[in-house]
Amino acid sequence: MSRLRVLPEIEAASYGRSSLHGEDCAWVEKNCYVDLFIELVHALKLEPRAMLPFTLAVDFEGDQWTFFKPQHSEMRQLYGVDVQEMNHWRPLVEHAQEQLAAGRLIAVEADAHWMPDTAGTDYRQNHVKTTIMLSDLDLDRQRLGYFHNAGYYELEGEDFRQIFRLDAAPDPTHLPLFAELVRIDRVVRRPEQELAELSRALVKTYLGYRPADNPIRRFAERFGQELPRMHEKGLPHYHAWAFSTIRQLGAAFELAAANIQWLGQVGGAAQADALAPAVSCFQQISQGNKALILKVARAVNAKRSMDPNEVFGDMAKAWDEGMACLDANI
Structure with a gap:
């Protein structure tokens, strides 16, 4: 055939x-890698939100944010993939x-x-x-x-x-x-509660791997240094920079919010209420970066300055509060 x-x-x-x-x-x-495995798990009629705790450990690496992806060991543990x-x-x-x-x-x-x-x-x-x-x-x-x-x-x-x-x-x-x-010949189809318990354990693990200090504050400091270079090099340079920074930060926390929201739903009303502040904080980071990607493009095109603290202050606070919520409730 x-x-x-x-x-x-x-x-x-x-x-x-x-x-x-x-x-x-x-x-x-x-990003191109995590998207593949989200869709594969979905196509197998499994729950992709369970595999997302790794997003909690994303860090600002100086010229980029972590290119986040599922760990192979966790794909096997959760789904048998x-x-x-x-x-x-x-x-x-x-x-x-x-x-x-x-x-x-x-x-x-x-x-x-x-x-x-x-x-x-x-x-x-x-x-x-x-x-x-x-x-x-x-x-x-x-x-x-x-x-x-x-x-x-x-x-x-x-x-x-x-x-x-x-x-x-x-x-x-x-x-x-x-x-x-x-x-995919050994796919495991776990009951939702069992899958959520495994995912919750991964959240605890990745909370231990999160950055030692607030990475969004470090990103804000670097942004202040990078903006004059972007003014000089123009929009093509900005778009490459933004894909590796703003986009990765925003997308990671959209997935983090989806994972924590799902864990709350599976855990019942009390657990959902307890985790809701973390979900809201991580969604704020995601949405804030979505708005920022166009705002910075306009500033680069017009060679206009921006105050890093004004741009990233609320998101940095949301990172602190979201992580504190997980520490208290996971």
Whole structure:
């Protein structure tokens, strides 16, 4: 058979994505890696909100915020999903034939230039590294079904040939793309209460890994230093900076709020009330960054100054209060 489907029950045209990628989200797309696993867990009819405690440990790293992603050990613990690095030693299409036939998915770096779901941004315009998850391979029709960002999509024809480098001449200098095998043959379907207890334990763990001081205050200080450089270098530089900073901070805390809200709902009315202040604080950080990304763009374009304390003060306070709420109630 030329068509190999790991998840035969899903189709790109009718796929209903996770509520974590709903249009009402402040950040519909979070980052290319965590989005893949949110949608995979959702497609498996499991609860993706359980895996999100790792967002509580995000930190400001000086020139970027933590590029947050689920830990492989936690994917196995929560859902029985096993993720291992793939030894990419032969053409990707050959690996895909072998692994998809065995019921394994492949998460692999790819070029968004050849992905129709990025139409309007990168498709046929920019060469940008991203990560996709291969699920449905049809060699005869040259068609690929794949998870990417906030959903499940298909590409075909020239896009298919370019993704797999089918038309490229052998090139000994071409470095193979990083890839992982994703095994779903031992998926575990836990009762909601049991899953929530495991997730709650992870929250406690990640509270121990959170930054030792308020990272948003450090971000505010660095922002004051970076703004003159952005005035000088212009909007292209700003957009690259904002993706690695404002976007990652905002998206991380949108997911943190979703996890804590879900834990409150599963725990009952009293637990939901106790955790509500943390949910509100983390949503404030998420929404604040959503508004900020456009506000700073306008300031950069107009070469206008901004007071870092005014920009980040409320968000820094929300981080302190949200973490204190979790310390008291988790």
